[in-house]
Amino acid sequence: MSDVFDRIEWKAREILGGGPVCVHVGDVKECDIKRHPTYSKFRDEAISAGVRSAASSRLWESMIAIGRLSDLDGDDTWRLVILDCIVPCFRSLSTKISRDFQVEREEIRSAMAVTALEVWKDTAQGVPPRHVRDRMVKASFEVAFRYGNATFGQYPMDDVELLIQSEIPAQDSVLKASSIIDVNSIRDADVAEQLRGERIGALFQRLGHFDAVRGFHDDLRAGRRSGSVRQVMTTSRLLRSRISGPNLYYYASDLYPPYIGLREAASVMGIAESAAHRLIRAGQFPFPAARAGRSYKISVKALMYFKEIPDVIVHVDDVENGALHASGGR
Template sequence: MSDAFDCVTQHVLHLCAEEQLCVHVGDIRHCEIMHHPTYKHLRSKAIMEDGEPKPTRLWESMVAMGRIYDMRGDDTWRMIVLDCVMSSLRGRSSRISRDLYVELCDVRSDMFEAALATWTETVRGIPPRRVPAVMRKTAIRAAYQRATDQTRETAFGRPEDFLDEDECSELPGLKASSLIYGANVRDPAVAEQLRGERHGALFHKNNCMDAVARFHDEIRAGRRPDITARAAKAPVLARSSLLGPSHYYYISDFLPPFIGMPAAAGALGIPESAAYHMVRKGTFPCPPTRMGRSLQVPVRPLMYYMEIPDAVVHPDDVENGAAHASGVARRFRAPRRG
């Protein structure tokens, strides 16, 4: 009979299969490290390092990736961390079951529930390197307490029963932005077009339309299927029947997926030394991930924290907005007569 630990392992193996995993930035295409293990190898290494007196960089990176993916509404790395933590508690759970005469499936269910609750409670104020140890201690304490009280009778069947699908996807609304300030744009198609044109004007103002145009050429040529597939799932594409949903993209797709800590600290308006101190204390707003010896901050969570809308736009609208801004600029730069 499968218990909670087995269900978690089967669930993660189904999610990861035999694909290579990147514990540094989450995507092997954006990682500078050449070696990327499959989940089975990653899991074995994590369990081996679990007995180290000090937290290892592997566990620190796994927790950081779990926080980053939680912000995206993806529980893959959260479940990976939970599976590795639970795997290290298999022997302890068996001893508790034997010593306290409690069903093993009940003990492991208690442990999993407590570890998952601890994961949620340690989002703020606990450095990533300390999270696994806190999860293990809480799981063991909960197992002893509940086993002693004999309050649990049955175990759950699937790990998903304890997961709230809306836990990380229900994020506070971002500040709205519009090209026409003070106006109430009720037509979704108009609002969608204005959104793209406004960003085109901003790109022109910052002298980066050449790079944006090359990016648009790749989208139109079908060389960016990962971006177009994600953008096509946007909840509101008012003119997709006219422009084609495959050409839409998020503004963050044009930006680098990760930036260094100095750039992130500058964007947040805090000193670099203070940013590293916040990372060590676990209070930095966006969970950084470690790539080699450097810390990298994911751009999308950083945009969310800074309340910068990650808008869905269409290349045609962006280019029209840039062209309009360019015409206005030329008009004001016209030489004076006489």
């Protein structure tokens, strides 16, 4: 059954046909370079170059530039081509979110395509061409992740510890009973919500990082930082929002840095750093890796999704209670 991604590809192939494609000036007849690939070959090369590193790809820089020029002429052909060369990297993620969170795949894919086009429009001025493709991909991934986050309550959070190097066996947790309870099996939503927060708090206390968490909470309570949950959740789903306000809820991922190094990410993934480098060079790394000089930065949220770690929503009181229990009441 066809979906929006298939229709984008079919439309691009219909417009460009089987003849040569020129990304330099947009017209094969006007180009000084006489050898041009067919659209099929051009598309394969663009997809591969985008996965490797669009920011350093001359091909993608030329594509973005010719796309902008086409927009000025009122021709959306190259905008369609750019979208067609981006959406293949959305397929596996959208399929996984659809399967794991019981969300319509077509709905996710449509939202990703629309978001990519919105970013294309928003980056028309002030953004270098080499950065446009990555921004389109990043925004589309974030939209897809939000579809999964919207159903956070249906999934356990037992694997959240994978993002921290130390491992805490359940039987050694100070929370004892709550640490081995499957949150997903609890019918009382209030109790399940409380246990999620307590586990997070106990984990950070045990690892000696709770001072940073406490500072984060102080900022939330003082209004120096806004709770991230309000943007995507209605207050009716947050049990204590009517009492304390939704600002005291946040995603567990807010406690982690936005990006970590490739070595740390590879450790969480269970592979060697050298293997991670090979996957990136081959265009087979499971999610985008941001280039930072000679090294790479990995999105923690993308890594959480890859490891199937739900980005659960917690309340500051529950997190602090969990830390208090883990410290023995000190």
